[in-house]
Amino acid sequence: MVSVAIFDYGAGNIFSLKNSLEKVGAAVNVITNFDNENKYSGLILPGVGNFDPAMNSIRDLSKIQFKEYIGNMPVLGICLGMEMFFEKSEEGKEKGLNVIDGEVIILPSSMKVPHMGWNNLEIKKPGKILESVEDGSWAYFVHSYRVKPYSDDVITAESDYGIKVPAVVEQDNFYGTQFHPEKSSTVGKIMLENFLRECKK
Structure with a gap:
């Protein structure tokens, strides 16, 4: 069984994420700092909270960078x-x-913010956590901001809201989803399984 950690920013309920990971075979611990020995095979930064408090919780609560x-x-x-x-x-x-490399910008004023609901994924290129995910699959989004990478090379999937929004990014050992896999039914389950497979390597 692969052991992973969820970093808790103290911002809200991460039970559904923990539960989803356990259902696909992970042993999950919730951590609030990086001061103890890293005994895990993977780390998850959850999608609950606000940018500054979350960044401060990572920087201020841990002696280890x-x-x-x-x-x-x-x-x-x-x-x-x-x-x-x-x-x-x-x-x-x-x-x-x-x-x-890149920044995070607010969704355009033409959209209702926060954007909430199911949107389909346009797969742009193969990705490790997208393996076995079909082009056009639906995922559940709740967000007010979107990422703007300086290079499109890191974007493996987009969603179309009238503008193209990066939905999945991958670079080296970093994998990101703008949507919530733990709320995205079978598609999300596949992605979590793919992530755990990477953790086992």
């Missing part, structure tokens, strides 16, 4: 968790984790 702690361990960022991969966000003033 994020990049030092994770090394080459696979990291799955969900919604806010994915947005934290980037350099900065219009949601706050804190610096992001800066593991992917």
